[in-house]
Amino acid sequence: xxxxxxxxxxxxxxMGFHIIFATLGVGLPLMIxxxxxxxxxxxxxxxxxxxKRWTKGQAVLLGVAIPTGTIAGVQLALLWPGFMxxxxxxxxxxxxxxxxxxxxxxxxxxxxxxxxxRISPKMRILSVSLVLLGASASAVLITNVxxxxxxxxxxxxxxxxxxxxxxxxxxxxPSFFISAAHVAVSAYMTGAFIICTISAFKMLKxxxxxxxxxxxxxxxxxxxxxxGIFSLLTALNGHESAQMLHEYQPEKLAAAEGLFETxxxxxxxxxxxxxxxxxxxxxxxxxxxxxxxxxxxxxxxKVIGLNDFPEEYWPPxxxxxxxxxxxxxxxxxxxxxxxxxxxxxxxxxxHFPKPIMFAFVIAGPLSLLSIEFGWIFxxxxxxxxxxxxxxxxxxxxxxxxxxxxxxxxFTLIYVILGVAVLLVLKYYFKRHPVENELDGDLPxxxxxxxx
Amino acid sequence: xxxxxxxxxxxxxxxVFIYAVMAxxxxxxxxxxxIYINKEKTNATNIANRYLSPTWEVTNVFIVAIVIALxxxxxxxxxxxGTVLLLPxxxxxxxxxxxxxxxxxxxxxxxxxxxxxxxxxxxxxxIPALLMLVLPITHGGYIEVINDVxxxxxDALLTSPNTYAFIGxxxxxxxxxxxxxxxxxxxxxxxxxxxxxxxxxxxxxxxxSLIMAIFIMLTLKNEANWLYTNMLDYMPYLIGSVVSFFIxxxxxxxxxxxxxxxxxxxxxxxxxxxxxxxxASFAYGRAHLPYMIxxxxxxxxxxxxxxTFRALFITYIVGFLxxxxxFVYFWKLFMKDKRYMKQNES
Ligand code: HDD
Ligand code: HEM
Ligand code: HEM
Numbered sequence: 001x002x003x004x005x006x007x008x009x010x011x012x013x014x015m016g017f018h019i020i021f022a023t024l025g026v027g028l029p030l031m032i033x034x035x036x037x038x039x040x041x042x043x044x045x046x047x048x049x050x051x052k053r054w055t056k057g058q059a060v061l062l063g064v065a066i067p068t069g070t071i072a073g074v075q076l077a078l079l080w081p082g083f084m085x086x087x088x089x090x091x092x093x094x095x096x097x098x099x100x101x102x103x104x105x106x107x108x109x110x111x112x113x114x115x116x117x118r119i120s121p122k123m124r125i126l127s128v129s130l131v132l133l134g135a136s137a138s139a140v141l142i143t144n145v146x147x148x149x150x151x152x153x154x155x156x157x158x159x160x161x162x163x164x165x166x167x168x169x170x171x172x173x174p175s176f177f178i179s180a181a182h183v184a185v186s187a188y189m190t191g192a193f194i195i196c197t198i199s200a201f202k203m204l205k206x207x208x209x210x211x212x213x214x215x216x217x218x219x220x221x222x223x224x225x226x227x228g229i230f231s232l233l234t235a236l237n238g239h240e241s242a243q244m245l246h247e248y249q250p251e252k253l254a255a256a257e258g259l260f261e262t263x264x265x266x267x268x269x270x271x272x273x274x275x276x277x278x279x280x281x282x283x284x285x286x287x288x289x290x291x292x293x294x295x296x297x298x299x300x301x302k303v304i305g306l307n308d309f310p311e312e313y314w315p316p317x318x319x320x321x322x323x324x325x326x327x328x329x330x331x332x333x334x335x336x337x338x339x340x341x342x343x344x345x346x347x348x349x350x351h352f353p354k355p356i357m358f359a360f361v362i363a364g365p366l367s368l369l370s371i372e373f374g375w376i377f378x379x380x381x382x383x384x385x386x387x388x389x390x391x392x393x394x395x396x397x398x399x400x401x402x403x404x405x406x407x408x409x410f411t412l413i414y415v416i417l418g419v420a421v422l423l424v425l426k427y428y429f430k431r432h433p434v435e436n437e438l439d440g441d442l443p444x445x446x447x448x449x450x451x
Numbered sequence: 452x453x454x455x456x457x458x459x460x461x462x463x464x465x466x467v468f469i470y471a472v473m474a475x476x477x478x479x480x481x482x483x484x485x486i487y488i489n490k491e492k493t494n495a496t497n498i499a500n501r502y503l504s505p506t507w508e509v510t511n512v513f514i515v516a517i518v519i520a521l522x523x524x525x526x527x528x529x530x531x532x533g534t535v536l537l538l539p540x541x542x543x544x545x546x547x548x549x550x551x552x553x554x555x556x557x558x559x560x561x562x563x564x565x566x567x568x569x570x571x572x573x574x575x576x577x578i579p580a581l582l583m584l585v586l587p588i589t590h591g592g593y594i595e596v597i598n599d600v601x602x603x604x605x606d607a608l609l610t611s612p613n614t615y616a617f618i619g620x621x622x623x624x625x626x627x628x629x630x631x632x633x634x635x636x637x638x639x640x641x642x643x644x645x646x647x648x649x650x651x652x653x654x655x656x657x658x659x660s661l662i663m664a665i666f667i668m669l670t671l672k673n674e675a676n677w678l679y680t681n682m683l684d685y686m687p688y689l690i691g692s693v694v695s696f697f698i699x700x701x702x703x704x705x706x707x708x709x710x711x712x713x714x715x716x717x718x719x720x721x722x723x724x725x726x727x728x729x730x731a732s733f734a735y736g737r738a739h740l741p742y743m744i745x746x747x748x749x750x751x752x753x754x755x756x757x758x759t760f761r762a763l764f765i766t767y768i769v770g771f772l773x774x775x776x777x778f779v780y781f782w783k784l785f786m787k788d789k790r791y792m793k794q795n796e797s
Contacts, residue, residue: 056559063555066511067548073515077522078540081533088526089756096523096763099516100770106508107777115784167762399600400537413545417552424556427563 021065027191082396105134192227197364228337479629485572527753583621590675591745627656635717681738695727
């Protein structure tokens with residue numbers, strides 16, 4: 001394998017690993033904040049216990065999120081020095097502002113975790129809110145760099161020199177708001193569905209223990225409400241993301257849909273595999289006219305096919321599957337939260353039947369899978385460009401040649417950290433089952449200590 | 452050297468200095484909590500952990516801030532540094548990841564605390580050594596260009612006595628600074644046993660770090676003479692630095708101002724030592740200019756686009772104004788609040 005492929009694999013692996021913890025780092029604080037607010041509103045101690053236990057989990061996840069993020073940041077400069085040179089000259093603002101977001105998050109996370117017993121409930125809520133703000137802002141800002149790669153703005157390249165730099169125009173590049181919103185809402189939805197997974201699993205295991213069961217039921221209902229809202233927003237905004245691709249990166253949308261011929265009344269292909277030889281989707285379902293409608297809100301919209309682009313500029317065709325996976329999971333999770341809502345609020349039934357419970361259990365992993373699909377689609381679908389129509393990935397890669405060894409070493413580290421974090425979480429929550437806390441009284445002022 | 456690039460390199464230097472102090476504390480505290488893990492009685496491990504737990508995340512942000520400041524202010528330097536540092540940089544990242552991860556895990560999984568503490572303690576003093584390698588690499592002589600690609604000459608780097616002087620300095624300084632700061636911390640917390648232990652460690656390690664600094668100067672003369680002669684121009688700073696060192700040493704033997712039976716004024720020593728490192732690193736940094744990487748990259752040739760610099764600088768000011776109250780609150784909760792510092796459990 002050549003060094004370019006290795007560098008891409010290494011960076012993709014790093015990001016694929018970081019994103020698991022990063023997404024939860026954005027999504028869980030929202031759940032913690034909701035639990036804190038519900039506790040202050042209802043004075044039901046169960047919510048305080050939820051906030052405390054989720055914070056504990058989040059504090060452990062941080063032990064991986066932060067170092068892998070640091071790796072990602074430094075690897076950008078180590079593996080793609082040519083890319084970072086351009087970014088440094090044009091798109092440095094989001095990286096720089098992200099540092100402030102990290103500081104806010106780090107300061108108030110430490111305060112929330114280590115000083116919870118010494119600060120007032122108001123300060124605690126303020127601290128979690130700032131953690132949420134810091135984490136969301138860092139996600140939005142880093143996504144902005146990704147948005148800039150797809151829709152570059154604010155500079156020109158003249159004879160190899162970067163000229164006419166306008167850093168704020170680069171910052172507010174055309175796809176910034178849509179991409180950033182998509183990443184933020186999909187992270188909130190994932191945080192909620194991970195809680196959904198855990199509480200549904202615990203409910204299945206504790207059907208006999210009424211006290212524990214009802215604790216987890218409250219968590220489940222909260223997670224379904226938040227997950228439902230944000231999965232809907234994710235889908236609506238995802239639709240806009242697709243329209244944005246139609247406008248700015250048509251070959252990416254064409255690859256996502258396996259569309260070869262430019263046409264109006266274009267059909268939407270679901271499932272199946274793109275066959276390059278016969279130029280069609282095999283084993284898929286076609287919905288006539290739907291793609292045109294999705295891309296431009298009208299059946300007459302002309303959607304550009306891959307054949308209008310030189311083949312060397314085609315993204316890899318397997319992104320069709322990734323895109324489908326993301327959309328399918330998104331739709332399924334909206335459906336699932338609706339089922340939960342109808343069953344509980346409209347039909348007023350308190351117990352969910354087993355099949356629904358099992359669906360709840362897999363909701364979190366599915367959501368994470370969707371995040372992975374979405375990102376690999378977004379980054380791989382940009383190939384061969386690292387900055388769309390301006391800079392090729394092959395031109396920015398490092399000239400060093402020892403990447404193979406590093407790929408193995410880093411993968412090993414991710415495996416070690418991944419296994420360790422699971423073991424530590426399991427160990428901790430086994431040692432501190434929720435039963436202990438449900439019986440023990442919390443101090444009257446509503447304070448709590450996480451460590 | 453334009454005013455802008457000088458301003459930028461000053462900000463970068465400021466970050467490096469803050470990180471150097473915070474990181475030595477951080478890494479050193481990890482090391483000491485490993486060394487004293489079996490001395491339950493002295494509480495020395497607890498003291499280190501109490502300091503370490505809330506700060507490591509904030510410290511880590513500074514390393515990211517340095518990389519970002521380098522990339523955004525000096526993209527030209529990033530290109531060469533990124534290329535030659537691929538291997539050493541990756542090793543630092545791997546160790547850092549292991550350390551941060553296991554540091555957090557060790558607080559949660561008490562049964563595994565010992566094994567996990569060893570991982571974070573050992574990687575904690577190798578990392579400063581590796582980080583310090585970046586300095587000699589920028590002095591020139593260790594980079595060659597093969598087929599248009601900048602490459603690190605590992606054999607030259609690893610056989611140079613100057614390299615080892617820097618490594619020795621990094622390790623001894625880390626342990627010196629951290630033991631001194633922990634002495635101060637345990638003094639404030641009235642943990643007398645821990646104070647005694649850390650004061651003793653500081654007294655042993657201080658002279659060693661000074662010897663290493665002299666060793667750096669001696670080897671620099673041969674290995675990077677341009678830097679050596681430039682540094683001699685800043686002799687008053689270097690002398691001031693050594694004087695501060697001796698003031699710090701003296702402070703550790705003065706009788707305590709507040710308590711009758713205690714020896715030493717660690718707070719004064721900490722301040723003197725900070726001034727010592729500030730003066731020395733200023734002399735080093737100033738002598739290094741205008742080169743970022745000798746002789747290929749100067750702060751001018753690597754500098755970012757002026758428009759970007761202006762926009763960045765505005766965010767620095769706004770960011771600082773927003774963050775400052777947060778830092779003050781953080782400091783009050785963890786460094787001044789006796790309720791926190793005196794807890795028995797970490
Ligand atoms: C829980 C996760 C999740 C879910 C359910 C969805 N997405 Fe998504 N999607 C992401 C998580 C995500 C992501 C991981 O956050 C991406 C990767 C890059 C980005 O900006 O967001 C993304 C990217 C992304 C892109 C590419 C943007 C680009 O290339 O710049 C499009 C067109 C869509 N999404 C569209 C959708 C549609 C139509 C969905 C319908 C339900 C959908 N997504 C659900
Ligand atoms: C966190 C979730 C992300 C995942 C899972 C992810 C995944 C990937 C993958 C798989 C590749 C290799 C693409 C290929 O060669 O086929 C890649 C490349 C890349 N990604 Fe992402 N990415 C993520 C986020 C980002 C963000 C936020 C940025 C912007 C800073 C970014 C910038 C890049 C760059 C610069 C490359 C290398 C050049 C290239 O291959 O185009 N990625 N990423
Ligand atoms: C869009 C995908 C990404 C999201 C949503 C994301 C989000 C986050 C979040 C929330 C954190 C804080 C950890 C926590 O609280 O759990 C974090 C840490 C970090 N991320 Fe990412 N990140 C993404 C991609 C990247 C990329 C591409 C880079 C590299 C340029 C990066 C660099 C970092 C760094 C350096 C940290 C550690 C900051 C610290 O020291 O506190 N992230 N990320």
